[in-house]
Amino acid sequence: MILELDCGNSLIKWRVLDSCSGVVAAQGASSCAAGLLGELGSLVHLRILRARLVSVRSDQETTEICTRISDALSVHVQSAAPAKELGGVINGYLEYERLGMDRWLAMVGAFQLKRDAMLVLDLGTAVTADLVDAQGVHLGGFICPGISLLRSQLHAHTQRIRYSMDEAPAASCTLEPGRTTVEAVERGCLSMLDSFVSTQIRQAGDRFGAAFSVYATGGDAGLIKDIGQVQRIPDLVFRGLAIACP
Ligand SMILES: Nc1ncnc2c1ncn2[C@@H]1O[C@H](COP(=O)(O)OP(=O)(O)O)[C@@H](O)[C@H]1O
Numbered sequence: 001m002i003l004e005l006d007c008g009n010s011l012i013k014w015r016v017l018d019s020c021s022g023v024v025a026a027q028g029a030s031s032c033a034a035g036l037l038g039e040l041g042s043l044v045h046l047r048i049l050r051a052r053l054v055s056v057r058s059d060q061e062t063t064e065i066c067t068r069i070s071d072a073l074s075v076h077v078q079s080a081a082p083a084k085e086l087g088g089v090i091n092g093y094l095e096y097e098r099l100g101m102d103r104w105l106a107m108v109g110a111f112q113l114k115r116d117a118m119l120v121l122d123l124g125t126a127v128t129a130d131l132v133d134a135q136g137v138h139l140g141g142f143i144c145p146g147i148s149l150l151r152s153q154l155h156a157h158t159q160r161i162r163y164s165m166d167e168a169p170a171a172s173c174t175l176e177p178g179r180t181t182v183e184a185v186e187r188g189c190l191s192m193l194d195s196f197v198s199t200q201i202r203q204a205g206d207r208f209g210a211a212f213s214v215y216a217t218g219g220d221a222g223l224i225k226d227i228g229q230v231q232r233i234p235d236l237v238f239r240g241l242a243i244a245c246p
C-alpha cells in the first residue's frame with residue numbers, strides 16, 4: 001500500500017492506494033498536520049510501505065508533515081520536486097521552481113489522459129487555470145481567489161454582510177438576482193467563478209480552436225458542474241504525483 005498526500009492551503013487530502021490494483025483503500029482530508037495524524041492513526045491495519053507527497057504549504061510545514069508521517073508509520077515520505085519537464089509536459093514558467101506544485105502535477109496528470117491541447121482548472125483556496133498546447137508546452141496560467149476567499153473577504157471587510165454559512169447552499173441554487181444578503185453574496189461570488197471559467201474556456205478556444213480538453217479538479221470543482229465541456233477529475237493531482245514519484 002502507498003500513502004499519497006496533496007497538501008493544499010486549505011486541506012491536506014490523502015489516500016491509501018493499493019499500488020498493484022490501483023484500488024483506493026482509504027481516503028480523507030484534514031486542515032492541519034495534527035488532524036492528519038489523527039486520521040492516519042486508523043490506518044495501522046493497512047500495510048503502508050511508502051508515502052509520496054505534493055505540497056504548496058511552506059517548506060517548514062511540509063517538512064513537519066513529512067517528519068510526523070515518517071515517525072508515525074515508519075515509512076520514507078517522497079516529496080514531489082519542481083521540474084522543467086515531466087510526463088511530456090514542459091513547464092512554461094520563467095522560473096520553473098515558482099510554479100505551484102499542485103498546478104504542475106494537475107497538468108502532468110491531465111496530459112496522460114489525452115495528449116492534446118488542454119485547459120486545466122483547479123478550484124480550491126485559489127482558482128487556477130493553466131493552458132497546455134498539443135505538444136505538451138505549458139503556456140502559463142491564471143490565479144484568482146477561490147469562493148471561500150471571496151466570501152470571507154466580504155465578511156471580513158464589511159460591517160453589514162453577516163449571515164450563517166448554513167444559509168449559503170440554499171441561497172446559491174440559482175443565479176437569479178439575489179433578494180437577501182446571503183443570496184446576493186453567494187450568487188455574486190458564484191457568478192465571478194462561473195465568469196472566470198467561461199472566459200478561460202472561450203480564450204482557450206480562440207487559441208486552440210475546437211480541439212482541446214477542459215479538466216477541473218479541486219474541492220470546489222462541483223461549483224462549475226453545469227459548464228459543458230468540463231471533465232471533472234477529482235484525483236488529477238494524485239495522478240500527476242504518481243508520475244513525479246513513481
Ligand atoms: N473542511 C474544509 N475546510 C476548508 N474548505 C473546505 C472544507 N470542506 C470543503 N471545503 C471546500 O473545499 C475548498 C478547498 O478545496 P481544496 O481543493 O482542498 O483546496 P486547497 O487545495 O487549496 O487546499 C474550500 O474552498 C471549500 O469551499
Ligand SMILES: CC(C)(COP(=O)(O)O)[C@@H](O)C(=O)NCCC(=O)O
Nearest residue numbers: 008009010056098099100124125126
Ligand atoms: C496558486 C496556489 C496558491 C493554489 O494553491 P491551492 O489553492 O491549491 O491551495 C498554489 O499553486 C501556489 O502556491 N502557487 C505558487 C505561485 C504560482 O503558482 O505562481
Ligand SMILES: [K+]
Nearest residue numbers: 008102122124
Ligand atoms: K489544490
